[in-house]
Amino acid sequence: MIKIENVSFKYKESEMILNNLNFQINEGEIVAIVGKNGSGKSTIGKLISGILKLKSGKILIDDIDISKNAKDLNQKVGIVFQNPENQIIFSNIYDEIAFSLQNLSKEEIEKRIEEALKKVDMLDALNKDLYTLSLGQKQRVMIAEILARNPKYIILDEPTAMIDSLGKEKIYEIIKNLKKQGYTIICITNLADEILLADRTLILKNGQIASEISKNELLQKIDIFKKYEIKLPTILEIIARLKENGINIDIEDYNLEQLVSSLSKSCKG
């Protein structure tokens, strides 16, 4: 479990970014963090992963205070950023992933690389030049690089912001599979549709969690998204507009198939 307790943060020259922030991430869940540009989402990711140093408040990862045990933290949390091209060091995929596994035996490194590439469906690319891959494929290798270090918590900071729609879908599938394998995932996002991946969505405003919405409350809490000017996932937007026109749709999973099936029933009925 990750606990953020009374965390406040400002950059040297900035105003207060996080203001007595409190929230918790439970094991095995996907949590989306949304909020306007500049609201401090990436700052939260960097604090949890230890890239930025905490100045006030506490972050506990599995009950360990990260300011007291940075080494443990390094192994438990992996972070992937928006632009894979800023993170690539080597053109060879093996070298790229092996770079962060330096203290392990050759056999262990090979095993980890193979397993990690399998999880992102990129094992076929092992001998390819990283620079020749598409952005989506490069991002999948960046996720594999994190996975090879065997983290428990994965922070994805706008992982698909630069990637085309097919590439996005592939990464969504990978995120869902990682959850099934037991990883705990924080997905920082500006893309409404990524909210649908999450068990819970936290809305960040004025350096605090202004609202928290679980997946099964999405329909009832549409007004909260509007209040905080967070764009609704397309399917929810459609359902909300239909509701305004007197058509009530009740579906368990917000996907196109279910929407079409429910709409067809209500049209025929």
Ligand SMILES: Nc1ncnc2c1ncn2[C@@H]1O[C@H](COP(=O)(O)OP(=O)(O)OP(=O)(O)O)[C@@H](O)[C@H]1O
């Ligand atoms: N190194 C820095 N020095 C000074 N100010 C910074 C620094 N990094 C970020 N900021 C400021 O802190 C605020 C929060 O930045 P952050 O990157 O966490 O926001 P964000 O919610 O991730 O935004 P976006 O949606 O654009 O990615 C912004 O106003 C930003 O300009």
Ligand SMILES: [Mg+2]
């Ligand atoms: Mg950001």
